[in-house]
Amino acid sequence: MKKLSITILCIVMIFGACFAQNNKKAKYIFLFVGDGMGISHVALTEAYLADRAGKTGSEYLSFSKFPYTGFVTTYSASSFTTCSSASGTAFSTGYKTINHMLSIAPDSVTKLKSVSYKLKEKGFKIGISSNVGVNHATPAVFYANNISRTAYYEIGLQLWQSGFDFFGGGSFIQDKGKNKNLQSLEDITKNNGYAITRGIKEINEISAKTEKVVAFFNANNEVQNLPYAINRKKGEAKLSDIVEAEIKFLKAREDKGFFIMAEGGIIDWCAHDNDAAGTVKEVIDLSEAVQVAVDFYSKYPDETLIIVTADHETGGITLARTGGGKQGFASLDGQKGSVGVLDKEKGRAICDSINNAAGVGFSTKGHTGIVVPVYAIGAGAELFTGKFDNTDIPRKIMKAAGFEF
Numbered sequence: 215m216k217k218l219s220i221t222i223l224c225i226v227m228i229f230g231a232c233f234a235q236n237n238k239k240a241k242y243i244f245l246f247v248g249d250g251m252g253i254s255h256v257a258l259t260e261a262y263l264a265d266r267a268g269k270t271g272s273e274y275l276s277f278s279k280f281p282y283t284g285f286v287t288t289y290s291a292s293s294f295t296t297c298s299s300a301s302g303t304a305f306s307t308g309y310k311t312i313n314h315m316l317s318i319a320p321d322s323v324t325k326l327k328s329v330s331y332k333l334k335e336k337g338f339k340i341g342i343s344s345n346v347g348v349n350h351a352t353p354a355v356f357y358a359n360n361i362s363r364t365a366y367y368e369i370g371l372q373l374w375q376s377g378f379d380f381f382g383g384g385s386f387i388q389d390k391g392k393n394k395n396l397q398s399l400e401d402i403t404k405n406n407g408y409a410i411t412r413g414i415k416e417i418n419e420i421s422a423k424t425e426k427v428v429a430f431f432n433a434n435n436e437v438q439n440l441p442y443a444i445n446r447k448k449g450e451a452k453l454s455d456i457v458e459a460e461i462k463f464l465k466a467r468e469d470k471g472f473f474i475m476a477e478g479g480i481i482d483w484c485a486h487d488n489d490a491a492g493t494v495k496e497v498i499d500l501s502e503a504v505q506v507a508v509d510f511y512s513k514y515p516d517e518t519l520i521i522v523t524a525d526h527e528t529g530g531i532t533l534a535r536t537g538g539g540k541q542g543f544a545s546l547d548g549q550k551g552s553v554g555v556l557d558k559e560k561g562r563a564i565c566d567s568i569n570n571a572a573g574v575g576f577s578t579k580g581h582t583g584i585v586v587p588v589y590a591i592g593a594g595a596e597l598f599t600g601k602f603d604n605t606d607i608p609r610k611i612m613k614a615a616g617f618e619f
């Protein structure tokens with residue numbers, strides 16, 4: 215009798231475990247990348263929001279309240295301090311490479327396969343998006359292979375060849391090549407089965423019959439990225455608009471699930487400029503875009519996984535104050551535009567004095583090699599805790615979805 219009850223108990227436990235595991239497989243996967251977003255960028259934004267609400271302390275962002283958090287090492291195959299393409303290669307393919315290479319192994323020949331292709335093979339619909347050009351480093355590591363991240367034309371040619379379902383962001387960088395004498399990437403992409411849309415209205419009105427789309431959200435091709443958040447005018451698109459359209463497009467067409475990579479690409483640029491006010495506005499933009507995914511998650515909590523991380527830290531930001539006075543983070547609101555659009559002669563000085571008033575210090579105009587944070591919620595989110603390497607990210611994504619890497 216005792217033997218029988220133990221046997222029954224074992225069967226129940228095995229069934230239970232299988233059921234729980236099946237129930238928790240990630241079917242809708244979001245990977246958000248804040249380009250250059252270190253822990254200090256997040257802490258600064260949280261302190262700014264608290265100060266603006268009249269408090270000293272820290273307000274949560276949409277993703278900083280996620281239940282699972284960790285640290286990610288970012289060094290590349292050639293340097294402790296990585297660049298976006300080497301880091302992107304690591305978290306899209308699971309292998310390290312040399313700075314400036316794009317999903318190509320350090321031998322300069324071997325093509326590395328991105329997790330987006332692996333998930334496509336499993337029947338997932340794929341969306342790749344950014345608020346910078348669609349052939350910029352971070353989106354590009356998910357669909358292209360090139361020894362140079364700046365070979366924009368060659369990278370752009372590989373976009374339609376991916377067969378991915380949705381691309382969203384700013385338009386092609388070097389649409390007609392470096393010397394503007396080649397066939398337009400936009401035309402080539404269109405000739406190979408992709409619809410091209412511009413603006414929020416066009417993508418949201420797209421025919422149900424359209425299977426593949428490249429959705430440009432910048433106003434025109436003069437500037438290939440979306441406007442900086444701090445410079446944005448009423449009605450201009452932002453990252454959350456892209457993610458909203460992307461979810462809508464992919465959800466209507468999937469049956470096995472989707473994978474969305476969305477990059478907040480301008481955080482890095484503002485931090486390169488040592489522009490604290492601009493940086494904060496970009497992190498808020500990313501937080502709002504993640505919130506769109508969180509709203510989706512609340513409808514499909516057992517099948518959705520949201521991961522938010524960064525490729526590296528930019529600017530070496532510190533929140534420091536000498537003396538005992540109040541650290542006036544809200545004084546960042548006094549800056550009326552990114553450092554690049556402020557007065558040509560006085561812009562740098564204006565930005566520096568505002569950084570100073572807020573008590574924000576920068577230690578470099580480049581990247582740093584410090585670990586970056588990762589935040590996760592949903593099916594398989596528990597895999598994204600502790601300290602791990604950026605090459606583990608695609609391995610963990612595949613595991614969360616119930617597949618071998």
Ligand SMILES: [Zn+2]
Nearest residue numbers: 250482486528
């Ligand atoms: Zn950078």
